Amino acid sequence: FELDYNPFELRELVSRAVNPHAARAQAKELEFHVRVAPEVPGWVVGDAGRVRQILVNLVGNALKFTTKGQILVEIKVAEGTKVTTSSARVHFIVSDTGIGIPAEKRDLIFQRFTQADGSVSRRYGGTGLGLAICSTLVEAMEGRIWLESEMGEGSSFQFELPFDVYPEPKRLRTDRDLRGLAGQR
């Protein structure tokens, strides 16, 4: 696969990736929070579609394996790093209060299981491809992905990605903005 790097608005991408899941969380009576730290840059250059794919996958899993409590999506600046005018390392965290993942499975979970190995997919349920794809994508984007989990307490899937910071484009006023301004007068 090829990566497609373009400027995009990070907060908007996060909303578009996770908002569709909010309804599912509500249907399951789960709390659902999205928290983006103020230091996170507005516009960055990256493969928005792939970042979205990873988030959708992780939030989808969190919902699938959680029956009570909450799902929390957090975006912050990677620890020990600083946002400059040209670059930022962003830390994404998707945590849940679901069933958790046993220690022996944690190391394997990002590996691509072959479809042919029925025993593995039987043992782990599903195709076991989602997280392998997430891991491949994160690595291709020169980031890293990992997980923390406690059986019966929940899981926290995390990844960091480096981005070039894009200067905030000046927004042109749309007809709607102008009507809004006129309405305020």
Ligand code: ADP
């Ligand atoms: P699948 O298509 O099988 O869900 P994934 O790679 O997305 O493939 O996930 C592999 C397995 O990892 C899941 O079947 C599940 O057992 C476990 N898993 C993934 N996310 C979570 C989570 N948030 N909580 C508990 N288990 C999880």
